[in-house]
Amino acid sequence: MDILTANDRPGEYPPSHYAASVPAPEPMAPAEGALRADVCIIGGGFTGLSAALHMAEAGLDVVLLEAQRVGFGASGRNGGQVGTGQRLDQEALEDLVGAERARALWDIAVEAVALTKDLAARHAPDAGFAPGIIHADHRARDVAHSHAYARKLRDEYGHDAIRPLDRDALRALCASDAYHGGTLDTAAGHLHPLAYALGLARAARTAGVRMFERSRVTGVTEGAPAVVETDAARVTADHVLWAANGYLGHAQPRVAQRVMPINNFIVATEPLGDLAHEILPQNHAVADSKFVINYFRLSQDGRMLFGGGESYGYRFPDDIAAKARKPMVEIFPQLAGARIDHAWGGTLGITMNRMPHFARLGPNVYSASGYSGHGVAMATMAGKLTAEMVAGQAGRFDLMADVPTPRFPGGAALRTPLLVAAMLWFSLRDRL
Template sequence: MPQTSYPESYYAASANPVPSRPALQGDIETDICIIGAGYTGLSTALFLLESGFKVTVLEAARVGFGASGRNGGQIVNSYSRDIDVIERTVGSQQAKLLGDMAFEGGRIIRERIAKYHIDCALKDGGVFAALSEKQMGHLRSQKALWERYGHKQLQLLGKDEMRGIVATEQYVGGMLDMSGGHIHPLNLALGEAAAVESLGGVIYEQSPALSIQRGQQPVVSTPQGRVKAKFLVVAGNAYLGNLLPELAAKSMPCGTQVITTEPLGDELAASLLPQDYCVEDCNYLLDYYRLSEDKRLIFGGGVVYGARDPANIEAIIRPKMLKVFPQLANVKIDYAWTGNFLLTLSRLPQVGRLGDNIYYSQGCSGHGVTYTHLAGKVLAEALRGQAERFDAFATLPHYPFPGGNLLRVPFTAMGAWYYSLRDKLGI
């Protein structure tokens, strides 16, 4: 059977050493089978194992192969649609539950890093950068909103203060969230996988789920084996394919691109981002960047709807980087890669249950590093019989993309173009 390797990313090149994990061979039984060894699956597995369940994880490629090991590495609170949108969509009780959970994922990440001694280059501090006075007004409103839900680690920044954080003239101001931060995302996933195994969980790599036989005890078939379980958790997100058609109909894989420079050296790196915070701007199609532990600039942005791999990633992202940091014109790009995330029409995550024993979470819509860790806790709670927080997510309304599979990409791209034009015009 052919082996699927990590993409040629900076994260894969700088990953911590990991053991080789076998593919599933033969038939086994378990309490809970989890499909996907990314953040959602690993977080769920850890919470379940800590509660005494027997857990088996099936991964089609390698631990953290998908978005969990390819993202910008930024710890960003809340959801892709913020709490004010949720407040306008659902009742006050449900909004309160979801709002209270909006800042929990980052705390879970830090707890996991401390408890299991995960080496993933954690740095505190994340900045939202405003390119216009309109965006600055949005940040003021966001600060008030988040503080209403008890999140107090926020500071508004003026233009001069932003210059002390980012060496660019692009921004009129920003907001610092000290509970934000950044990590080496693949090393976080690898550390969580090691923690799963330390508690007796079993992870099979190179074991894609080919089919699910539903029933009183669902059975997942892989190329060389089968898993019978009491419960199934589906955590494949943008890499799930059409395994469960009812989930695929309400979501769309999208690609985002990332580049990494050659090592910049301590002096140049410190001149770009003196506080070593991560940064994302406030555009609809936003850019995001940070320094790596070895003083490279990791810069990402752009969206490819339908998750096609662009022919020349550097040609897409390098101009964005130089617009922020023209002083890097002669710097070499060492790595360029794409990774897929799963978009929903509402841009809110989809959580639910199929029948009595198949649970799922998907559709982080580009905001998944913190949410996926929360999702693992919420799914584990539901499997233990505590479903209030699970139900708060599960009852959010979700709809298929207009036009079905044929038209969802052009329709979504048109909508993104419209909002991107509004960003450029400042309206």
């Protein structure tokens, strides 16, 4: 089954609140004939668009190939949360790579949020960045650890923007009885992801990037230079970046061994009027502590955007609205009567340890993907780090690449059934 067309129509943005709330840009032509570039980027999501923009601003000649539309994949469908830190917390990173490298990874992640805010302000003001993400603990026994972690970030990492919340303080910011406490990080925030992606695309094209849609890569011949082929074009480039994330499929087998696609689902209610302010009075986004995470926020027009539920394999369920509505009403019974105006799914890339997978696949061929639901800021930053590497400053890309991202057991062939078994266990644990 083809991951690019299993759930979506070729050359069209999938129906969603995001696609309905921003004007669709005019399609860009497919790549044709023989092309020459300094860099060829495969994929037009946050990673590829950020890389293209940063490389073009550095004076490089860039060709970007997108199999569907720019922002078509997870970049245009996600929950829009711009979180501080890496996908693993600093305690886990200290155990994994040591304190010094964990601090350097923290600094990269902090810069990623600042970079995303800056690019959104300059190139996508309609993305409507709003500050604040609440981490909400669904079990009382988790609250003490969350509060201790907030103190650790403040005392050891100088992160003063995070504060602990007891049950009453959390309830005042998120009108649900489902949570026992947590934290609020006002350095983090949320935005309209498709508007942000389209803003990056406009900026990259203005900077001189040659961008092509409906240009699916059929093969890459590594060498100096490398050759990237589509059905109708042949791009010769000094450098190649794979930036396909969850929609990579098996196109790059070495990446597919470590990055697996999973599906996630979001519903958008009707505009809620005064009820929106009652539910999230400070307009913060929320992500809870469940392994199969619930995440939610308000849209710019006062809808509840609620993400929940996962599936594995390529096909989406027949009734996406029911899959995400169920946990939404469990968290907010007051939304039981709210009309669902939009329901959609998307595919993201995850890794075994949930850290992104940066890789040098050859002397001049690179990959960045596997953001594991933490990709708005980190994928944006991945583009900048790849641009630095191509310009001869590889240190920060290599720091990310040195973080272990193990192969899935069984490789690409057996990863899905094994992961399904593991996820069923963790889903059960969430309910205990």
